[in-house]
Amino acid sequence: MAPILTMGATSLCKVGTSSATLASVRTIFRMPRKAKEGMTSTMAVIEVRGLKKVFALQRKPEGGWARFKAAFKPEVIRMEAVKGIDLDVDKGQALAFIGPNGAGKSTTIKMLTGILHPTEGSATVLGYTPWKQRQQLAFRIGSVFGQKSQLWLHLPPVDTFNLLARIYELDWLAYLQRRGELVELFELEEIIHTPARKLSLGQRMRCEIAASLLHRPEIIFLDEPTIGLDPVAKASIRDLIRRANKEEGVTVFLTSHDAGDIEQLCKRVVIINHGEVILDDTVNSLRRDFMKTREIDLKLDSPFDGALIMPGVTVVKSKGYGVKLAVDIAVAPIDAVVGEILRTYHVQDITIQSQPMEEIIAAIYRGRKESAS
Amino acid sequence: MAKFLQLFGAYFKANMAIALEYRASFISQVFGMFINDMIWVAFWVLYFTRFPVLKGWTLDDVIVLWASLAFSFGLVSGILGNARRIPQMVVTGQLDYYLALPKNVLWHLLIAQIRPIALGDAIFGPVLLVVMVELTWAKVAVFLATALVASCVWLGIMLIGGSLAFYMGNAEVVNNQIFNGVIHFSSYPITIFDGSVKVLLYTLLPAGFITGLPVELMRQWSWLRFGQQALAGAFFLGLGILLFNGGLRRYESGNLMMMRS
Amino acid sequence: MRRVWLKYLEVSRTTVRSRWAYLWDQVLGGLFLVIIMFVYVQLWRTTYASGSGGDFAGYTLPEIIWYLVFAEAIILSLPRIDAVLDQEVKDGDLALRLNKPYNYLLFHYFSFMGDCLLRVVTWLVIGGVTVYLLVGGFPFRWEGLPAMFSVFLITQTLNFCYGASIGMASFWVEDVSGLYLLLDKVKWVLGGFMIPIELYPATIRRIAEALPFRHMVGGPARLFVKFSWAGAGELLLLQGLWLLAFVGVCLAIFRLGVRKVDVNGG
Numbered sequence: 078m079a080p081i082l083t084m085g086a087t088s089l090c091k092v093g094t095s096s097a098t099l100a101s102v103r104t105i106f107r108m109p110r111k112a113k114e115g116m117t118s119t120m121a122v123i124e125v126r127g128l129k130k131v132f133a134l135q136r137k138p139e140g141g142w143a144r145f146k147a148a149f150k151p152e153v154i155r156m157e158a159v160k161g162i163d164l165d166v167d168k169g170q171a172l173a174f175i176g177p178n179g180a181g182k183s184t185t186i187k188m189l190t191g192i193l194h195p196t197e198g199s200a201t202v203l204g205y206t207p208w209k210q211r212q213q214l215a216f217r218i219g220s221v222f223g224q225k226s227q228l229w230l231h232l233p234p235v236d237t238f239n240l241l242a243r244i245y246e247l248d249w250l251a252y253l254q255r256r257g258e259l260v261e262l263f264e265l266e267e268i269i270h271t272p273a274r275k276l277s278l279g280q281r282m283r284c285e286i287a288a289s290l291l292h293r294p295e296i297i298f299l300d301e302p303t304i305g306l307d308p309v310a311k312a313s314i315r316d317l318i319r320r321a322n323k324e325e326g327v328t329v330f331l332t333s334h335d336a337g338d339i340e341q342l343c344k345r346v347v348i349i350n351h352g353e354v355i356l357d358d359t360v361n362s363l364r365r366d367f368m369k370t371r372e373i374d375l376k377l378d379s380p381f382d383g384a385l386i387m388p389g390v391t392v393v394k395s396k397g398y399g400v401k402l403a404v405d406i407a408v409a410p411i412d413a414v415v416g417e418i419l420r421t422y423h424v425q426d427i428t429i430q431s432q433p434m435e436e437i438i439a440a441i442y443r444g445r446k447e448s449a450s
Numbered sequence: 451m452a453k454f455l456q457l458f459g460a461y462f463k464a465n466m467a468i469a470l471e472y473r474a475s476f477i478s479q480v481f482g483m484f485i486n487d488m489i490w491v492a493f494w495v496l497y498f499t500r501f502p503v504l505k506g507w508t509l510d511d512v513i514v515l516w517a518s519l520a521f522s523f524g525l526v527s528g529i530l531g532n533a534r535r536i537p538q539m540v541v542t543g544q545l546d547y548y549l550a551l552p553k554n555v556l557w558h559l560l561i562a563q564i565r566p567i568a569l570g571d572a573i574f575g576p577v578l579l580v581v582m583v584e585l586t587w588a589k590v591a592v593f594l595a596t597a598l599v600a601s602c603v604w605l606g607i608m609l610i611g612g613s614l615a616f617y618m619g620n621a622e623v624v625n626n627q628i629f630n631g632v633i634h635f636s637s638y639p640i641t642i643f644d645g646s647v648k649v650l651l652y653t654l655l656p657a658g659f660i661t662g663l664p665v666e667l668m669r670q671w672s673w674l675r676f677g678q679q680a681l682a683g684a685f686f687l688g689l690g691i692l693l694f695n696g697g698l699r700r701y702e703s704g705n706l707m708m709m710r711s
Numbered sequence: 712m713r714r715v716w717l718k719y720l721e722v723s724r725t726t727v728r729s730r731w732a733y734l735w736d737q738v739l740g741g742l743f744l745v746i747i748m749f750v751y752v753q754l755w756r757t758t759y760a761s762g763s764g765g766d767f768a769g770y771t772l773p774e775i776i777w778y779l780v781f782a783e784a785i786i787l788s789l790p791r792i793d794a795v796l797d798q799e800v801k802d803g804d805l806a807l808r809l810n811k812p813y814n815y816l817l818f819h820y821f822s823f824m825g826d827c828l829l830r831v832v833t834w835l836v837i838g839g840v841t842v843y844l845l846v847g848g849f850p851f852r853w854e855g856l857p858a859m860f861s862v863f864l865i866t867q868t869l870n871f872c873y874g875a876s877i878g879m880a881s882f883w884v885e886d887v888s889g890l891y892l893l894l895d896k897v898k899w900v901l902g903g904f905m906i907p908i909e910l911y912p913a914t915i916r917r918i919a920e921a922l923p924f925r926h927m928v929g930g931p932a933r934l935f936v937k938f939s940w941a942g943a944g945e946l947l948l949l950q951g952l953w954l955l956a957f958v959g960v961c962l963a964i965f966r967l968g969v970r971k972v973d974v975n976g977g
Binding site for chain 3: 482497503504505634635638642644
């Protein structure tokens with residue numbers, strides 16, 4: 078029984094009790110070397126220095142009289158949405174830009190796409206200053222906003238594509254060829270002639286992403302592209318984005334709440350909270366540095382006697398024939414722990430889980446470096 | 451220029467496709483609009499049957515008034531369908547969509563929606579004119595010229611009113627009041643208004659330029675008066691564009707009263 | 712039995728309370744009524760001043776303006792019961808409400824009247840003040856107030872039945888809004904909404920007199936301006952007769968519609 082292990086949000090592994098599989102477990106859990114940072118072809122397509130955005134909001138008070146006064150002398154609150162971000166993104170990178178709600182993600186993306194002017198700081202996207210050269214930049218970037226569609230709801234996606242061809246001033250024949258490529262790549266043949274409102278969310282999303290790639294942008298900004306999708310649709314969207322990234326060299330700038338998006342699409346993750354970057358690292362480092370706990374669920378032949386004492390191993394729960402252990406792998410390598418368990422007990426079944434990515438990220442949001450267990 | 455026409459053509463096709471898709475609803479809306487217009491005509495027919503002359507105006511003049519109003523308003527609302535929707539677009543953040551695209555925001559959003567219903571209004575006006583009033587080619591020319599200028603005034607008003615959304619919260623409600631006011635004052639012979647009101651109708655609520663002058667010019671052409679109307683049209687339109695662009699800069703700096711998602 | 716009526720009164724009260732929150736918006740919307748009345752006054756003042764040879768069927772300038780105030784108040788205060796019922800039929804809410812322990816039409820009627828009464832006060836105040844400032848008042852017969860109020864109630868009941876019947880056409884017709892627009896405007900014209908029927912050309916006036924619409928708009932408006940006990944009695948009688956017919960039609964449509972829902976499952 079081969080071990081099936083994916084380092085995903087909830088990764089489960091069922092391992093048989095033979096020693097052969099133990100060897101496999103050993104190899105798998107020996108973490109791979111950290112990928113070399115700084116890929117060979119470095120050409121920064123996005124350069125951000127000290128980007129700041131302060132909003133001056135007017136507080137709308139409750140009550141008739143207060144509102145009346147406020148019309149003449151409004152109470153202005155300064156809200157620092159983005160407090161000074163430095164960022165460099167290289168060509169062809171796939172970057173996950175994550176943070177809790179209100180962290181400043183959308184504000185940052187809006188500044189990078191030229192929709193919003195910053196209060197301070199500078200940014201260069203493909204050599205342009207986004208808010209100053211918005212239109213020129215717009216020709217070379219694409220964007221997909223998970224909650225706002227650019228497909229015309231009542232028309233088939235192909236009509237939206239045709240419209241976009243005109244907006245981006247594409248040569249018609251070249252556009253048709255490109256459209257054909259994307260339709261094939263994204264498997265859209267059956268759906269591009271159906272009115273968009275009749276498509277499922279997953280199908281619509283595929284069309285949206287295809288639409289954003291029609292003009293061969295060098296960077297695409299994706300804001301929550303998999304939100305609201307079922308797992309199958311999510312996997313398919315991630316696959317498409319990955320292919321666009323790998324095969325066309327499109328730089329991907331992704332924001333998401335979904336840990337799966339991050340793990341499966343991006344090599345690099347930037348975590349932002351309260352308007353500041355709190356982490357900027359590769360996904361592998363994130364895993365290695367933060368996923369320090371494993372949970373082992375055991376089903377034994379006989380009731381647990383509590384005899385397993387190893388540093389770094391704590392018993393979380395034990396009831397009858399079942400035991401749940403938490404292992405700090407910085408202290409106790411997993412192969413040693415599993416080996417000890419298998420030697421000491423007759424194990425009917427064993428499940429090894431790593432800490433879900435969501436927990437890790439949540440912990441980072443909270444500002445704690447240690448993983449919770 | 452060619453690219454602009456191509457884009458406009460593409461939007462035109464797309465919008466028409468949608469209207470045809472919902473044919474039944476489209477037809478019933480055209481019908482409804484037709485009924486509404488007929489009511490106003492009915493009112494004036496009843497009135498003029500009883501009181502044949504109103505301060506020098508006859509039924510013919512009122513028909514010209516109505517045709518000018520329907521044609522100019524319908525033309526703008528029909529072809530530049532988003533002109534009236536600017537407040538909603540600002541509030542819902544729909545402007546972001548246009549900002550992310552490689553075109554000038556204002557004229558892109560204006561051509562992006564064509565409303566066939568309003569075009570019905572634009573057609574009704576001239577049809578009514580042809581049916582009920584004796585026309586000469588000269589009169590047709592006058593009608594078209596003055597109605598086109600009136601369209602500029604309308605577009606200007608919509609841009610000015612819409613730009614309010616960049617500065618205040620309840621712009622949509624205020625806009626509706628402005629439109630209702632201008633339309634209402636434009637629907638009646640300007641001769642029934644006196645002194646101070648007339649001043650108002652040639653300035654803040656430019657009904658005078660939308661229907662007042664067109665009727666007057668139809669009765670008696672005067673290059674001077676037409677020049678005044680054209681000047682007014684240019685003024686309102688220019689002011690509208692200026693205010694919109696100014697408001698857009700404010701929008702881009704993000705300091706809006708309303709919450710933007 | 713008392714509890715039954717309390718239930719419906721509560722519906723009215725709740726509607727009024729929920730509308731109260733939007734009072735400010737309504738007042739703002741009242742601005743347009745000011746404009747309408749202002750323009751009307753200019754129009755009729757000019758008409759009367761020019762003495763263009765027609766007689767005014769016994770209306771003086773203030774009277775004709777106040778006639779319009781009342782007509783506007785009646786029409787503008789009408790909630791869009793047709794749209795409400797259309798929506799409920801289309802959404803299937805109607806089927807849900809049939810399970811509740813109240814009569815469907817009565818529920819909507821009391822909601823309608825509560826809404827209507829609140830609105831009519833606003834419109835009368837706004838329109839009345841505007842017009843008073845422009846053309847002054849007219850000899851209002853206060854002693855006739857109870858009679859006038861009864862007339863008003865029956866008027867709006869007639870309008871309710873009219874609107875509700877149109878809305879319920881939704882059981883059979885896809886797009887009710889076109890139908891509503893047509894029938895509503897027919898009511899306006901033949902009901903004397905914009906000009907008193909007495910001023911219509913002879914043929915049209917005869918048609919209008921035979922139809923019920925004048926009892927739904929113009930007739931009541933005229934009574935408020937030129938009150939007489941005889942007039943009140945006559946109007947109430949005619950309204951009563953039409954009311955029987957209207958209520959009958961309305962109920963019949965409802966029963967037929969509900970049966971259709973039962974058969975087709977909504």
